[in-house]
Amino acid sequence: MSVLKVIEVLAHSETSWEDATAKAVSKASKSVKHIRSVYVQEQSATVVDGKVSQYRVNVKLTFEIE
Known part of the structure; x- marks a missing residue:
């Protein structure tokens, strides 16, 4: 059985x-090892x-816990 964890990352x-x-x-x-998927939760941009x-994303990364 595998256990997965989700973290939120901004880039x-x-x-x-x-x-x-x-x-x-x-x-x-x-x-973070064993990343399985990425879900783009939110997109935004700055305007000058x-x-x-600048393009910004808020993503959720899913990875397997050893």
Whole structure:
């Protein structure tokens, strides 16, 4: 039987929401092992001078506990 845990992670990117999501998973995987899935819970962006300057995501990562 496997036991799974969910944590919430915030990340940002100057490129896209997809890149922000990838960065969240990449950074978390350095200290959290066995990540199984990522759920993008919320997306937002900051705007400077009428242009999107930063994409932000709030994600939930699911991983297996050893």
